[in-house]
Amino acid sequence: MTTATTGESTRPASSRAQDPARPRTKRAYNRDRRRSNLLTVILWLLALYFILPIAWLAIASTKDNADLFSTFGYAFGHFNLFQNLQDVFTTSNGIYLQWALNTVIYAAVSAIGASFLATMAGYAFAKYRFPGAKILFSVVLGAIMIPLTALALPTYLIFSQFGITNTPIAVIVPSLVSPFGVFLMRVYAADAIPDSMIEAARVDGAGEFRIFWQVGLRLLGPGIVTVFLFALVATWNNYFLPLIMLNSSNLYPLTVGLAQQQATSAGGGGSQALFSTVITGSAVSIVPLIIAFLFLQRYWQTGLASGSVKE
């Protein structure tokens, strides 16, 4: 990969001809451009493909089991949402709440830890020239390509020798490594923190850690949110790792728990009543992440756009 070049050097020669007084607001010229109705229609039709399954899930979570199988998927039946919710949270002595809590803990601790480690490392790779930096970064970059599978199994075997399988540690610690996060942070930090600002802080006598803490972290905000959200989604949605690491159901995250509930209800055996519970439980489980993305969208989109993928 190449160095993330900061602004000016990437400007094309043609831009020099422009009126220098003109403000460089990037997309201002877009606003007064003609809209295309055809494109609007095509895009909204495509958007339907992405939204219809979620809409089905939302509608299905309001139905009781009988309606689930007797009404059209996108029609409402008897409004049974509150009963379903009650079932979700009371089935098997409220194990769902335990799973939700586990998910929150695993995901939050992993994501905070992963983004903290990635931020420090990415900042150092971007802003310091130290012996070995190049080789270390290449190794980290290469690790993006290592498939989880190749790691999960030996990690499990190592953990079982130390007796830490079937504990939260077994799910959290492997999730702390985010090579992609380091990559994002390095590119982001290179762009977002002017070298002159670090120099100025040094001249003022600030130590390296104080500079990182008080100057770096403040400027890295959107980048950190981006890495945090991607790490959060990765652990929140992780199924493979907890599936192999955990075997007591009160340690499960939602993904493993829901999959087991689904297997039980699909397996028949008179437990058909679980279908509406699984569906409602699934619907509930996706709400927090969607809220997180909506609330933080301003930050993570800035984080991605202002440099992170500009190689």
Place this chain on the structure above:
Amino acid sequence: MTQTVAAPSRASTGARRRTNANQRRQNRAAYLFVAPFMLVFVLMLLVPLFYSGYLSLFATRLIGGSQFAWLTNYIRAFTDADFLAGVGRMGLFLVIQVPIMLCLALFLALAIDSGRARGAGAIRLLVFLPYAVPGVVATLMWGYLYGQDFGPIAQVFRALGFGAPNLLSASTILGSIMNIVTWEFVGYNMIIMYAALRSIPSELFEAAEIDGAGQFRIAWSIKIPAIRPAIMLTVIFSIIGTFQLFNEPSLLKGLAPNVIDNAFTPNYYAYNLAFINQDVNYAAAIAFLLGIVIAIVSYVVQLSTQRREARAS
């Protein structure tokens, strides 16, 4: 590669000693910043990786326990019809699903970026939404949607007077899984491409527009080449993701037990070998082989695009 802060270019020799001391202090700080990540990285990534490679060279026999077996496991894998079928399936995935997904993502990113559609911001979020849905939930959901008796797809087909298609049969299951994966990841890829599009200096295509270039021409000749690194990133991530497919086959197996076998995808096969068959060594070999295949495919893709770029320039 890395951007430097401490440019040790101060000419005066008197300051050199202080500069060296500063450089040392900065080096130390840099190592301390990098150390926590590298520690976890080595423990959770490199150690398991090498352990996996080590394990794959052994075989457990009924008599004599674990023995060094050279490349027996790898030779076994290359003659294992189940494993090869799984790899073939993933190859099919790679040539069908990945291009469809990425082209759709690219089209959406370009269309939203062009600013010509109404409600582009809302569309961007809606398309991205499935990424926030766990793969497990997405698969459960699509499993219901595919259902032949009560799934809405079948209901619509029946209402239109066609027979309900069986989306979970041997001939359709791969397509059904491709659809789930596409649904989940178009938005993610679109966002990466879109972010890259936003960072193209707009002067580039403003000038082209003044010269009379149309939107398609601008997209093809300016925007797509400009975001090539981001597109490459999505290609590599898609290759990695494809070979790691696990959630979808393992969950759909409940709905279509006779259609999905234990080796449906290499990853699922490795899991079954390790945890059902208790053949850890062979599973490690499969997992390792998978890693090598991914590395080679990613490398070849990167190399071929680099060569094309070199030829173009």
